[in-house]
Amino acid sequence: MQIEMRGIDKSFGGNAVLKSAGFLLDHGEIHALMGENGAGKSTLMKILTGVYTKDAGTVIVNGQEVCYKNPQEAEKAGIVFIHQELNVLFDLTVEENMFLGKEIRSRLGVCDKKAMRAEVSKVLDRLGVKIAPDQKMSELSVGQQQMIEIAKALMVDAQVLIMDEPTAALTQSETEVLFQVVKNLRKKGVSIVYISHRMEEIFELCDRITILRDGSYIDTKRIADTDMNDVVKMMIGREIGERYPARDCRIGKTIFQVKGLTCPGVFKDVSFEVHEGEVLGVAGLMGAGRTEIMQAIFGNMPHVTGTILLDGKEIQNKDPREAMKNGIGFITEDRKVEGLMLEESIRKNIALANLGRISKNGVIQKKAEQDLVQEGIRELHIKCFNQEHECNNLSGGNQQKVVFAKWIYTEPKVLILDEPTRGVDIGAKKEIYTIINELAAKGVAIIMVSSELPEVLGMSDRIMVVREGLVRGVLNKEEANQENIMILATGGSL
Amino acid sequence: MNNKKAVNRLQDFGALIALILLVIVIGAVSPDFRTVSNFLSLLRQSSINGFIAFGMTCVILTGGIDLSVGSTLALSTALCAGLIKSGVPAGPAMLLALLIGTALGMVSGVLVTKGRLQPFIATLVTMTVYRGLTMIYMDGKPISGLGDSFVLKFVGKGKLFGIPVPVILFIIIFAVFMFLLEKTVFGRRVYSTGSNWKAAKLAGVNIDRTKLAVYAISGGMAALSGLILLSRLGSAQPNLGDGYELDAIAAVALGGTSMNGGRGRIWGTFVGVLIIAVLNNGLNILGVSSYYQEVVKGIVILIAVLSDRKR
Ligand SMILES: Nc1ncnc2c1ncn2[C@@H]1O[C@H](COP(=O)(O)OP(=O)(O)OP(=O)(O)O)[C@@H](O)[C@H]1O
Ligand SMILES: [Mg+2]
Numbered sequence: 001m002q003i004e005m006r007g008i009d010k011s012f013g014g015n016a017v018l019k020s021a022g023f024l025l026d027h028g029e030i031h032a033l034m035g036e037n038g039a040g041k042s043t044l045m046k047i048l049t050g051v052y053t054k055d056a057g058t059v060i061v062n063g064q065e066v067c068y069k070n071p072q073e074a075e076k077a078g079i080v081f082i083h084q085e086l087n088v089l090f091d092l093t094v095e096e097n098m099f100l101g102k103e104i105r106s107r108l109g110v111c112d113k114k115a116m117r118a119e120v121s122k123v124l125d126r127l128g129v130k131i132a133p134d135q136k137m138s139e140l141s142v143g144q145q146q147m148i149e150i151a152k153a154l155m156v157d158a159q160v161l162i163m164d165e166p167t168a169a170l171t172q173s174e175t176e177v178l179f180q181v182v183k184n185l186r187k188k189g190v191s192i193v194y195i196s197h198r199m200e201e202i203f204e205l206c207d208r209i210t211i212l213r214d215g216s217y218i219d220t221k222r223i224a225d226t227d228m229n230d231v232v233k234m235m236i237g238r239e240i241g242e243r244y245p246a247r248d249c250r251i252g253k254t255i256f257q258v259k260g261l262t263c264p265g266v267f268k269d270v271s272f273e274v275h276e277g278e279v280l281g282v283a284g285l286m287g288a289g290r291t292e293i294m295q296a297i298f299g300n301m302p303h304v305t306g307t308i309l310l311d312g313k314e315i316q317n318k319d320p321r322e323a324m325k326n327g328i329g330f331i332t333e334d335r336k337v338e339g340l341m342l343e344e345s346i347r348k349n350i351a352l353a354n355l356g357r358i359s360k361n362g363v364i365q366k367k368a369e370q371d372l373v374q375e376g377i378r379e380l381h382i383k384c385f386n387q388e389h390e391c392n393n394l395s396g397g398n399q400q401k402v403v404f405a406k407w408i409y410t411e412p413k414v415l416i417l418d419e420p421t422r423g424v425d426i427g428a429k430k431e432i433y434t435i436i437n438e439l440a441a442k443g444v445a446i447i448m449v450s451s452e453l454p455e456v457l458g459m460s461d462r463i464m465v466v467r468e469g470l471v472r473g474v475l476n477k478e479e480a481n482q483e484n485i486m487i488l489a490t491g492g493s494l
Numbered sequence: 495m496n497n498k499k500a501v502n503r504l505q506d507f508g509a510l511i512a513l514i515l516l517v518i519v520i521g522a523v524s525p526d527f528r529t530v531s532n533f534l535s536l537l538r539q540s541s542i543n544g545f546i547a548f549g550m551t552c553v554i555l556t557g558g559i560d561l562s563v564g565s566t567l568a569l570s571t572a573l574c575a576g577l578i579k580s581g582v583p584a585g586p587a588m589l590l591a592l593l594i595g596t597a598l599g600m601v602s603g604v605l606v607t608k609g610r611l612q613p614f615i616a617t618l619v620t621m622t623v624y625r626g627l628t629m630i631y632m633d634g635k636p637i638s639g640l641g642d643s644f645v646l647k648f649v650g651k652g653k654l655f656g657i658p659v660p661v662i663l664f665i666i667i668f669a670v671f672m673f674l675l676e677k678t679v680f681g682r683r684v685y686s687t688g689s690n691w692k693a694a695k696l697a698g699v700n701i702d703r704t705k706l707a708v709y710a711i712s713g714g715m716a717a718l719s720g721l722i723l724l725s726r727l728g729s730a731q732p733n734l735g736d737g738y739e740l741d742a743i744a745a746v747a748l749g750g751t752s753m754n755g756g757r758g759r760i761w762g763t764f765v766g767v768l769i770i771a772v773l774n775n776g777l778n779i780l781g782v783s784s785y786y787q788e789v790v791k792g793i794v795i796l797i798a799v800l801s802d803r804k805r
Contacts, residue, residue, distance in 0.1 A: 300696065324698040338696055341689035343756060352686055353697040355679045362679045406697065 001062060001078060001159040001191055002027055003048070008057035010043060010215075012393065015385050017043055022057065022217050023210040025160065028189045030182065032202045032223075035212035035235055036425045037397025038383035041195050042084055044212070045162050049074040049081045078159035082152075082166055084195070084396045084423070085336060086145050088137050095120045095133040098152045123151045128177045142334050143169040143286035143451075150178065161185065162193040165396065167201060168423045169333075171286040171451040172486065179205055197397070197425050199228050200454065211235055236427045244458030245430060247437040251461060252276030256414045256445045258297060261306035266292045267469035270306070274414065274445040279436065281460030282449040283485050289469040290449045291333055294416045298330040299323040310413065324353075329412030331403055333419040333449070339403040340391045346402055347373045347387040353406045376405030380431060396423045401432075408435060415439060417448045421455065433459060453482050465489050509748055509765045512798050516769060520776035527779050534658060540771030541664035542719045544764070546738055547745040548671045549599075549715030551763045552708040554746050555675070557688040557755025558613035560709060562602055563716040563742060565624035567735035570595040570713075571720035572628050575637040575730035584643035592717045598624060599713015603706035621739070629732050638729030650725025660722050667718075671760045684708060688755025744791075745770055748798050769794065 003025040010018040018040045025031050033041045046052045048059060050068030059066055061077065068074040071081065088097055099116050106112045120133040129147045137145060146169040153161060163182075167175045182192055182205065194206055202209060203223060211218040211234040218234050233239055254273050261270040267289040274280045284290050296304040299317030308315055310326060317323035320330070332338040340349055350373045351358060358369040373387050380401040384394060391399055400423050407415065417436070421429045436459065440446055450456045456463055463475045465488035472488045484494055521528040546563050553560045574591035578584050598620070605616035640646060652659040675681040683704045686694035691701050716735070724730055748766030751758025773794060777787045 298696070319700075320696050321698045321700055330696060332696055338690075338692045341686055341693055341756070344685075344689055348682070348685070349693075352682065352694065352699070355682055355698075359679045363677055364679060364682065 001025075003079075003160065003191070004058075004060040005044065005048060006058050006060070008044060008047060008059075009055040010040075010047060010052065011055060013385075016215060018047075018054075018215040020057070020216055021212055023220060025191050025193060026208075027191055028186055029207045030186055030192045030194055030205055032206040032209040033193055033195045033212065034197075034202065034209060034231060036383075037401070037423075037428055038395040039212045039235075039425075040215040041212055042164055042395060043215075045081060045164060045193065045195070049079055049162065051081075075156060078157070079162070080153045080156050080158040080160070081162045082149050082164060084164035084168075086142070086149060088145050088148065090138040091136070093134050093136055094131055094140075094148055097137055097148060098123075098155065119155065120151075123154050126154065127151055127181060129174070141169075141287050141291070143171065143174060146170060147174065150181075154181070158190060160191045160193070162195075164195045165197065165423050166194075167196060167198065168396075169286075169419075169451075171284075172453065173490070174286060175201070197423060197429070198452065199231070199426065202231075203228070213237065232426055235425070240427055240430055243426070243430065244455075245434050245437055247279075247440060249277060249440065249461060251278045252443060255311060255443075256447075257307075257309040257312075259307045259309070261293065261296060261304065261308070263292065263296055263301055263304045266301075267296075267466075270466075270469075270471055272464055272471060272474065274447060276443045276445055277440045278461045279440055279446045279448055279459055281456040281463040282447060282466060283451075283453065283456050283463055284466035284489050286451065288466045288489070290466050291418055292469075293466070294330065294418055294447065294449060297323070298328060298416060300330075324410065324412075327413035329353075329407045329410050329415040331407050331415070331417045331420055333422065335399050335403050335422075340399060342392045343390060345388045345390060346377065346382065346384055346394070349391055349402050350376050350406050350409075354409050357409065372409060373405075376402075376409070379408075379435070380405050381428060397425050397428060400424050401428060404432060404435075408439065412444060414445045414447065417446065417450075419450055420448060421450070421452070429455075453485060456485070457481070467491060509750060509762055509769065509798055512748075512794070513765050513769050513772065516772050516776065516794075520772065520780065524776070524779050527776055532775070532779075534661065536771050536775045537661045537664065538658045539775065540767050541660040542722055543738065543741045543745060543770060544664050544767045545667060545715040545719045545722075546712075546742040547763050547767050548667060548760065549708075549712035550739075550742040551671070551746050551749070551751055551758065551760055552675070552684055553613070553712050554743075554751055554753060555684050555688045555755055555758055556705055556708050557691070558606060558705065558708070559617065559743070559753075560599070560602060560712045561614065561617040561739050562598070562620040562624060563712060564735035564738040565621045565628065566595055566598045566713050566716040567720040567723075567738060568628045568730075568732065569598060569624045569631070570717040571724050571734055572632050572637065572730045572732070574721065574724060575640060576631065578640045578643070578646070579637060584640070584646040588645065588649070588721050591721060592714055595717020595720070596710045596714040599709045599711065599716070600706060602713070603709030606709065607702040607705050625736075632730070632732045634732055636729050636731045640724075640728060646725050648725075650722045663718075663722075667715075668760070668764055675760050680704075680707070685756055688757075690756070741770055744795050748795055766798075769798070 005022040008018050008021045021040055021044050035041050047054045050070045050073055095116050098120055104112045104115045117133045124131055127147055131144055150166055186192060196202060206223055208220060208222050210220040213235060229239060252275055255276045256274040259271050262268050270293050282290050292301060295301045297308060299319045299322055315326045317326060351369050354372060358365055358372055382401045383398050391402060404420060421432055424432060436446060448459060457480060461477055463480045463485060465472045465485055467489055487494060526532060550560055570591045573594055574587050577587040577590060602617045602620045605611045606613050649659055654662055683699045686699055687701055687704050695701050723734060745766035746763050748769055749762025751762060773791055777790060
């Protein structure tokens with residue numbers, strides 16, 4: 001299938017988001033769509049699939065001008081969109097989610113559970129994931145939920161598949177499986193639009209690349225004719241230099257210690273320490289228990305035993321509030337469920353973790369609040385109309401920046417980052433890295449969980465590898481590389 | 495763009511516009527309606543529902559609901575009347591009634607937080623139990639003959655500068671809630687609990703304590719309404735406040751507060767309370783039978799809520 005989008009304009013409430021954007025998708029190619037957070041990639045795809053209506057421009061599919069009124073219509077035409085933000089119903093099972101609205105019915109009109117189960121198992125097998133069809137969605141990790149979304153799209157016989165940051169929540173091995181599936185689809189003539197902020201993936205997978213900047217079309221190039229620097233320059237209009245800014249690290253005394261942390265059935269006997277001014281990377285596969293360990297440290301997991309010491313003194317983190325009082329900060333991996341009040345403004349979201357700071361005697365100081373929020377927006381370059389911009393209407397990467405901004409002003413002694421740059425563009429990533437470095441330079445101990453190996457390697461002083469709820473090893477910066485981390489993460493030993 | 499913004503504005507003030515239209519229409523038809531004394535008595539009547547609705551707004555903003563307000567009102571009033579009857583001076587007895595109401599609300603809060611009951615169920619339980627306790631305490635009979643204490647008379651029947659005391663209280667309490675919800679840390683906690691409790695919890699908000707507080711406030715407000723009624727009626731009735739939770743919830747809904755929590759404004763509730771009062775008062779003056787009144791009320795709520803829907 002061939003798709004051409006030309007001169008697309010779109011504005012929300014008077015603010016232009018797309019200004020003459022477009023691109024040309026060929027039959028059987030993998031086409032990368034790149035641009036900064038808020039450049040308009042998701043919006044452009046939402047216009048193609050009838051989620052939004054365009055203000056101007058034309059969409060031509062196989063030589064005919066079309067205008068899908070809703071996603072169902074687009075799907076009927078063979079265009080399937082895997083959204084950036086998960087669209088799952090947490091209380092339903094995997095199977096119910098996958099067949100939502102298109103249940104297989106037997107002759108009597110009753111749902112044919114058996115047929116649906118079989119179908120689900122087949123698709124999941126193809127993706128190489130081990131998830132039972134009758135598992136509750138809420139029991140799955142974010143990564144697994146993402147896999148279910150992908151599986152859902154594969155069930156439809158798509159001619160065009162749009163993937164909006166499908167790997168943001170996946171780890172290396174899942175990503176590899178996904179790539180295999182995508183390449184097979186290409187062989188069958190399916191066209192794929194691939195949106196991602198992970199440069200390595202784009203260059204490994206895609207045939208051509210289109211760049212958007214500030215809602216406008218910039219250029220389309222064959223992957224072979226371009227390189228990362230070139231792409232970055234087109235994306236942000238300038239070069240960014242080193243991807244991982246150097247840190248003049250003065251690592252101090254041990255400030256944070258975890259001893260024998262155990263949660264039955266989830267993780268066992270986790271012990272590690274972090275020094276002042278140090279960045280401890282935490283690597284591992286999806287579902288290895290990294291998030292759970294961090295949630296436990298932050299007092300957000302029941303039934304945890306073990307000791308946590310800060311400055312040599314034992315602390316009790318009964319709940320997140322206590323943990324915060326004790327000087328710990330935590331940036332969650334799941335911005336939608338745990339990170340943000342999506343229906344609230346940027347202002348109220350950033351303020352929420354800083355209420356003590358911006359209030360006097362329990363009364364909020366309007367000026368202090370606005371100043372704090374403005375600083376966050378400026379420092380992290382959050383792309384928004386103003387402080388009152390509802391988080392629902394921010395681009396994915398900008399939502400992540402709001403979560404980040406919420407925490408950097410709480411002045412923690414230990415800051416836990418769970419996938420801090422998920423879905424964040426390359427320029428903003430560097431800004432976040434710079435902030436991490438600044439915090440570390442001030443003596444904050446940083447624990448950074450990340451599934452992006454280059455990021456873990458580029459940012460950490462030491463790297464702890466977790467597999468199946470056990471710490472499998474801690475590597476120094478000098479000895480760590482992709483290979484030995486993967487070996488530890490997948491069950492080998494060094 | 496300006497058009498769209500204007501439409502949004504309009505929807506923001508949907509309830510207010512409905513109120514103004516109602517006043518104009520009823521006022522045009524009935525001269526009795528548009529007198530100062532009628533407006534004052536209308537405001538006085540609305541204060542009873544108003545106090546309860548303010549507390550209810552807080553509860554609903556956290557994503558809960560409080561069905562027990564009517565029974566709480568009855569029980570705290572009965573105990574107050576009993577205390578006065580047994581010789582306790584009216585002032586302390588009334589203060590005590592407020593505390594009792596607060597404590598009764600807290601029980602609902604404990605059931606919701608520690609007991610992990612759904613708010614609807616938890617307050618259904620307390621609603622039933624409190625009503626039963628009221629009946630037991632009063633043996634099904636009213637308590638009257640409460641003497642002629644000044645304070646007791648003053649809160650319900652008194653006037654300051656020609657304005658009924660309940661009306662003054664209504665305005666003051668409205669301002670207090672406005673301040674509490676819009677300007678304080680507590681207000682932020684209430685909204686964030688209803689908006690996304692997981693995110694709020696991770697940001698250090700004590701969800702349980704916030705919920706406990708709103709149910710306590712709701713109970714206290716119900717008791718305050720009860721005191722006004724006690725003052726006006728001069729006696730406590732076992733079925734006092736029966737069904738009041740519905741008027742309060744209706745006022746909150748009219749005011750545009752989302753029943754899922756997290757969204758809404760206290761001034762909306764204020765307007766909602768007035769709409770219900772104007773309807774009651776106006777339809778009475780127009781001589782509409784009470785059966786029809788209910789139907790009209792339901793339809794007005796439906797229209798207001800529909801026009802308020804944003805998406
Ligand atoms: N429904 C909406 N209402 C108002 N503004 C919106 C809405 N949807 C998107 N926007 C704005 O449009 C811009 C483009 O958003 P979009 O989601 O397309 O960005 P993106 O390129 O996908 O970014 P990311 O890489 O962060 O996902 C953003 O600035 C966003 O704030
Ligand atoms: Mg996007």
